[in-house]
Amino acid sequence: MVLLRLENVTKRFGGLVAVNRVSLKINSGEFVGIVGPNGSGKTTLFNLISGVYFPDKGDVFFEGKNITRLPPYKRAPLGLGRTFQIPRPFGSATVRENVAVGAMFGSLGGKINVDESLELADQIIERIGLGEHRKKRASTLTAVEKKMMEIARALAMKPKLLLMDEAMAGMHPKDIDQTVSLIKQIAVEENIAIVAMVEHIMRAVLGMAEKVIVLHQGSKLVDAPTKEALEDSRVVEVYLGRPLEE
Numbered sequence: 001m002v003l004l005r006l007e008n009v010t011k012r013f014g015g016l017v018a019v020n021r022v023s024l025k026i027n028s029g030e031f032v033g034i035v036g037p038n039g040s041g042k043t044t045l046f047n048l049i050s051g052v053y054f055p056d057k058g059d060v061f062f063e064g065k066n067i068t069r070l071p072p073y074k075r076a077p078l079g080l081g082r083t084f085q086i087p088r089p090f091g092s093a094t095v096r097e098n099v100a101v102g103a104m105f106g107s108l109g110g111k112i113n114v115d116e117s118l119e120l121a122d123q124i125i126e127r128i129g130l131g132e133h134r135k136k137r138a139s140t141l142t143a144v145e146k147k148m149m150e151i152a153r154a155l156a157m158k159p160k161l162l163l164m165d166e167a168m169a170g171m172h173p174k175d176i177d178q179t180v181s182l183i184k185q186i187a188v189e190e191n192i193a194i195v196a197m198v199e200h201i202m203r204a205v206l207g208m209a210e211k212v213i214v215l216h217q218g219s220k221l222v223d224a225p226t227k228e229a230l231e232d233s234r235v236v237e238v239y240l241g242r243p244l245e246e
């Protein structure tokens, strides 16, 4: 089943076309990696999907519903969760309170009370391996622990689609492998589709994605099963910085 569909989506910043007529489909439960060189439009594409930006042209559909101009707070309850490239925790709140916020504003928003949100947060924190930090203030966590908390917060939203914006950047390769397999387990159990922007961490793309979408200067260059995409000569050229043939 198609969960997310973008139709010819374009976003400009002044004269710059950050995302250029991008169309794509994400099926429910699918793992998709978005890659591309710096400035290729990955974060902008994420922001268009989550509603931080509205496109200048084109449409965004979630479960067949046109959400092109729906603000982010109205997308989260539909089942659209995300992490942020730079985690923005409530520093003075505890880890469990931060994660509970995800529960309250996600797809269960309005359906569970504060105690139930905290309970759900505890389960997810345990599952993600942050159990011992549960009652600590978020500001006392290390950078990697903050990233894990961010992932926990997004999972607490009980999303159908989880957008991960470099959620694992800065982690040790061993921790990335572990985190990827953990997230994959949880996603399979809960039928969560994941679109992960993994940029320089090709290793994580390979470990997680069934399909890879490669962006180049705002346009979709390749959209194919992972192995095929990474062997594509156009992708190799983009990463080696050679000029593209039309």
Ligand SMILES: Nc1ncnc2c1ncn2[C@@H]1O[C@H](COP(=O)(O)OP(=O)(O)OP(=O)(O)O)[C@@H](O)[C@H]1O
Pocket (backbone or CB within 6 Å): 013, 016, 017, 018, 036, 037, 038, 039, 040, 041, 042, 043, 044, 045, 199
């Ligand atoms: N708010 C903004 N205002 C103006 N230009 C922007 C804005 N956000 C992004 N851009 C520009 O749009 C283009 C795409 O940026 P974007 O951040 O989406 O790329 P990216 O692929 O996420 O890059 P990175 O790998 O560096 O995170 C870049 O040229 C960038 O400078």
Ligand SMILES: [Mg+2]
Pocket (backbone or CB within 6 Å): 042, 043, 044, 085
């Ligand atoms: Mg980015």
